[in-house]
């Protein structure tokens with residue numbers, strides 16, 4: 358049998374080496390669909406193999422097929438940093454292998470989850486006393502909010518803006534609920550004056566930091582409409598919520614204290630490895646009514662009942678996700694999280710400046726946080742070709758969106774290791790490749 362300490366040391370060395378050299382690897386995997394599968398055996402081995410062989414294959418077979426989310430020039434979608442305390446805590450969580458569906462199956466995991474949710478609520482300026490638990494993703498968190506809202510209101514309509522994340526579309530489809538999309542204003546915010554009649558709406562999903570442009574819906578105004586019509590207000594702050602650790606960004610959370618539920622992804626801009634989606638609600642009893650199914654084998658004494666976090670969301674088996682968040686919060690502290698957010702915003706501001714002052718380029722949306730929407734003036738086709746070229750170069754990875762019918766490029770900063778040199782190099786690559794399209 359393999360030696361846990363020797364293999365463990367080798368795995369840790371592998372991880373440390375990887376983090377040191379990831380910046381030299383091509384960001385976007387340079388493989389075609391099926392390449393990795395073709396290099397792997399068709400069946401599992403009959404006999405045990407040494408762990409060292411797995412590490413060898415990790416280098417030789419798997420690594421070429423990895424798109425490096427930990428790369429300092431990963432600028433696509435919303436970048437995410439798995440910082441070192443979070444990585445180590447994942448090892449420890451797997452070691453404990455707690456399954457936190459009842460309090461008694463994992464008392465510490467259950468109680469720590471409540472504590473870290475309170476800590477983060479405090480860091481982000483959310484009201485004290487909200488119930489918080491951790492889901493895998495924002496898609497699941499929003500899905501859970503929609504189910505609770507349907508249960509609480511007896512209605513079947515989801516309302517969100519045209520710029521809301523497709524998680525709302527997916528929730529509507531999975532739940533057989535109707536979906537109404539509200540037009541946005543010139544800054545891509547939900548038009549409160551166009552929300553319309555909410556008397557049959559179960560839930561409005563407002564967004565603080567939309568996926569394409571990071572626009573911020575007027576949550577306070579939307580809260581007025583929801584209050585008047587008895588509609589659940591869910592705030593999707595999956596990306597931008599983390600920025601609220603800095604007081605200067607709190608303007609974006611104005612009115613959020615009136616929401617019925619709020620989601621922030623710690624696995625986006627809060628240095629926590631995937632997956633860790635934080636869902637708070639001021640109406641936990643509605644979540645519980647929607648999700649609580651307690652067959653005999655899950656019955657526990659009354660005093661334990663309220664602690665069973667599986668009664669507040671879709672999953673029964675729940676990972677010890679709170680451990681990595683605890684590690685991140687303790688080892689970075691408020692000041693470390695603030696430094697990370699401010700550095701991302703500062704770098705994005707610089708990039709926005711370079712685009713804005715260069716002829717032939719345009720900034721396409723207001724930049725609130727660490728994401729810049731921009732394009733080459735002129736044809737969509739040139740921009741599409743440019744995106745393909747810069748991503749194929751392996752030097753950086755960006756993504757795209759469509760705004761006002763035009764193809765737009767997005768550069769989102771969120772990696773802990775990203776420096777000014779990386780953003781400068783990204784801009785140089787864009788300028789260099791733009792001459793060739």
Ligand SMILES: Cc1ncc(COP(=O)(O)O)c(C=O)c1O
Nearest residue numbers: 494495496522566567568593595
């Ligand atoms: C605003 C917003 N909401 C929700 C999501 C979905 O997040 P997840 O991948 O955790 O489901 C994203 C993803 O980028 C997002 O930007």
